[in-house]
Amino acid sequence: MNNRAFRCSIRTLAVLSLVALIVSGWMGKRSSARTADFPSNRADVILSVNPSAAKRFSLLNGFQQSLRTQTATEKTVEQEQKNIKVLNGLPQSQLLPVMNLMSASLGVKCGYCHENKDNKWDFVSDQKPEKGTAREMIQMVLSINKVNFRGNTEVSCFTCHRGRTSPVGVPPLPASESAAGPPNTEEKPREALPTADQILLKYTEALGGSGAIDRVKRRTMKGTWLTANGITLGYELYQAAPDKLLSVLNSPQQGIIEMGFDGSAGWEKTTHGVRDIKGEELFYLRRYPDPFKDIKLKEQFTRLGGAAKDRIDKKEVYILRGVTTDNKRERLYFDAQSGLLIRRVASMATMVGIIPEQVDFEDYRDVDGLKMPFTIRISSIDPFYSSTRKFTEIRLNTPVDDAKFRRPAGQPVPGR
Ligand code: HEC
Ligand code: HEC
Numbered sequence: 001m002n003n004r005a006f007r008c009s010i011r012t013l014a015v016l017s018l019v020a021l022i023v024s025g026w027m028g029k030r031s032s033a034r035t036a037d038f039p040s041n042r043a044d045v046i047l048s049v050n051p052s053a054a055k056r057f058s059l060l061n062g063f064q065q066s067l068r069t070q071t072a073t074e075k076t077v078e079q080e081q082k083n084i085k086v087l088n089g090l091p092q093s094q095l096l097p098v099m100n101l102m103s104a105s106l107g108v109k110c111g112y113c114h115e116n117k118d119n120k121w122d123f124v125s126d127q128k129p130e131k132g133t134a135r136e137m138i139q140m141v142l143s144i145n146k147v148n149f150r151g152n153t154e155v156s157c158f159t160c161h162r163g164r165t166s167p168v169g170v171p172p173l174p175a176s177e178s179a180a181g182p183p184n185t186e187e188k189p190r191e192a193l194p195t196a197d198q199i200l201l202k203y204t205e206a207l208g209g210s211g212a213i214d215r216v217k218r219r220t221m222k223g224t225w226l227t228a229n230g231i232t233l234g235y236e237l238y239q240a241a242p243d244k245l246l247s248v249l250n251s252p253q254q255g256i257i258e259m260g261f262d263g264s265a266g267w268e269k270t271t272h273g274v275r276d277i278k279g280e281e282l283f284y285l286r287r288y289p290d291p292f293k294d295i296k297l298k299e300q301f302t303r304l305g306g307a308a309k310d311r312i313d314k315k316e317v318y319i320l321r322g323v324t325t326d327n328k329r330e331r332l333y334f335d336a337q338s339g340l341l342i343r344r345v346a347s348m349a350t351m352v353g354i355i356p357e358q359v360d361f362e363d364y365r366d367v368d369g370l371k372m373p374f375t376i377r378i379s380s381i382d383p384f385y386s387s388t389r390k391f392t393e394i395r396l397n398t399p400v401d402d403a404k405f406r407r408p409a410g411q412p413v414p415g416r
Helices: 003-020 041-048 051-060 063-067 092-106 129-148 157-161 196-207 209-214 279-287
Strands: 115-117 120-122 218-227 232-240 244-251 255-261 266-270 273-277 301-312 315-324 329-335 341-350 353-367 370-380 387-396
Touching: 092 157, 092 341, 092 353, 196 209, 196 301, 196 315, 196 329, 196 370, 244 279, 255 279, 266 279, 273 279, 301 329, 315 341, 353 387
Parallel strands: none
Antiparallel strands: 115 120, 218 232, 218 387, 232 244, 244 255, 255 266, 266 273, 301 315, 315 329, 329 341, 341 353, 353 370, 370 387
């Protein structure tokens, strides 16, 4: 397979992971060069790692990754990559998130530390002195955390760099009022905050009550999917209980991409043909559009701590901190007034820092007695995974023809 074909296939892959946040192990041959729908570097980045790693990359980086259970059998970067000197022990699935974390912390792109010649990345090369400095910095961060913070990742690149390459080490003058003024000793009376159970109960009620929630057996959603680089894709999702689903993405460049699961088998249909979806890929296809993912919250956590109060855009919010059943930290933000969930922030701890990923729920509207967010915004330090879904239509319990979920007849994808 030539490079260009490979790159195209990776781009198609990228769409797929966008659609369903799935594992993308598809290395099928693509015949023509198309303009990418995705942030430019992405394909080259995946290209630069070996094909087996590419699979894991597209599968795991970004938001999805933070939601995935780390498997004990996963390889580490020094086993998979060619020139690892300081990140030894880092799970391979965290390599790209960590690279994104370093880039975001310094306010730079990959090319600040890595060679790019004639539009080809050479991540293995040690040509750029910045890469060497970054290695020293990684070692420093590991050592600070080990010596001063009992091995917890308290200090990360961002702690000092704050989005620039040279950290500011001297306080600016004139000193701000608050810094110069008397210390703030005024104590606010402590307000009694609701318990986690009360907040979750209020949320269920705000949505329409457990009766309305349990009545959901089918769901149809139509709207658009806006990628981080400004491309708008048409998006439709059809679901029938317990687990049948069909996702349709209409891309200006790649045409229509359908992915479905009929209760036993997964498939995908593109302009290139039809193929089966199995294993982890299927796991992600089915898991992501779970209609109850942001509704039935309690069962997703082993621990959900007491509330704190804060503000988002002038709105008072209650925040619950929790640990998910797969051992990831999350914060849940509820509108104190309406009781609705307006934000979820998941954190993935890596050896050089904590990587956050945020989902915002906006524009709640009533759909047959159940409140549903018509705008869902995902923000990630990896721009590839940042996206906004805006729905124009959501319907509950309208009949959906079962045939929709079954694998369509069609040519198998060539080259496989
Ligand atoms: C601030 C500097 C810096 C930035 C920015 C950066 N990297 Fe890295 N990258 C490194 C260092 C340092 C290593 C080697 C780590 C080691 O030796 O353990 C590395 C290693 C890698 C490797 C492994 C290469 C191999 O096989 O040995 C890949 C792949 C990679 N980076 C991709 C990226 C991508 C993609 C981006 C942009 C999203 C990026 N990097 C941004 C510093 C950086
Ligand atoms: C304790 C504070 C601190 C932390 C944490 C930190 N840095 Fe730095 N870093 C600095 C300072 C200070 C400089 C500037 C040194 C100078 O100007 O000579 C610097 C410089 C750099 C440079 C060189 C910039 C240039 O202009 O050449 C790179 C690259 C870099 N840091 C990467 C990182 C990475 C990657 C991390 C996280 C793994 C990190 N740093 C964490 C303090 C820090």
